[in-house]
Amino acid sequence: MVIFLIARVAFTLYFADQSFLEQNYHDILTAFYMGWKYDTLVISYLIIPIFFLFILLALIGNQKIFLWSRFPLRAYFLFFSLLIPLILISDLGFYSFFQDHINILFFGLFEDDTSALIESIYKNYPLVEALILFTLYAFFSFYCSLKIFPKGSLKSYFFLRGSLLKFSGISILGFILLFGGARGGYGDLVLSPKYSDFSKSEFINQMAINGVIALDKTIRVRVRNNRKDFNLAKAMGYENDIHEAFADYLGIDVSLTDQGQLINLIKRKTS
Structure with missing residues (x-):
């Protein structure tokens, strides 16, 4: 949560x-509150596998299995502890160029000329200093993984000690909290990126979204667009209605124009 907060504060103060x-301090406070909900959503999804694994380990009660499970748990924690800051930093860098969170153009940066991208990053950002800080952070994350998943027995975790009633109560409470966090609250509607558009300022609306949410949305769009059966016209609401599409784009009535002529307008011509 602290990493998300630091990234949002940096985003706000820098841009x-x-x-x-x-x-706009009132809207900014609202954006930070919305951002906290989006951050909680991401964190909840990451904690859910660990939470249910601990419950399963407690029900099995096998010490050897628990000792073995510490290694994938540490790897899981360390992987996402390093991945999330990289995504947030990439999102800040992407915004500095495109004035938008990570979107479909993000993949194009790597597909076009990766070496040119790396050279541009090296020239425009303190890459060496950033790598040093990230290395220190990686060691700190590794240290935290050892502390969170220690060498002790299964019952060394406080919520696994004591009576069955205590274990059940804490498990149910944890499930309720994670359920609410993963949904973005306990209302009827699940939290969606579209709910960040509450302000007249586009920048404030973007302030609420974090890089992980933006990347997730981008990946979904890319997967959808790469499907063989994907129909862009249908997705945009213009299936079998090319006249309406051109009318919206050009801002004029083209209902009397022949469909073939309209199609010729979008054909790529080369000399």
Whole structure:
């Protein structure tokens, strides 16, 4: 949660001037609250596998299995502890170029010329210093993984000690909290990126979204677009209605124009 907060504060202070912050402090506070809900959503999804694994280990009660499970648990924790900051940093860098969170253009950066991308990053950002800090952070994350998943027995975890009633109560409470966190609350509607559009300022709306949510949305769009049966016209609401599509794009009535002529307008011509 702290990493998400640091990234959001950095995003706000780096891309917004002081006068803008002072004039829109109420919306900014709302954006931070919305951002906290999005951050909680991501963290909840990451904790859910660990939570249910601990319950399963407690029910099995086999010490050898628990001792073996510490290694994949540490690897899981370390992997996402390193991956999430990389995503958040990439999102900040992407925004500095495109004034938007990670979107479908993100994959194009790697597909076009990766060496040019790396050279640009090296010239425009303190890459060496960043690598040093990230290395220190990686060691810290590894240390935390050892502390969170120690060498002790299965019952060394406080919520696995004591009576069955205590274990059941804590498990149910944990499930309720994770369920609410993964949904973004306990209301009827599941939290979606579209709910971040609450302000007249596009920047404030973008402030609420974190890089992980943006990347997840981008991956979904890319997978959808790469499907063989994907129909862009249908997805945009223009299936079998090319006249409406051109009318919306050009801002004029083209209902009397022949469909063939409209199609010729979008054909690529080369000399």
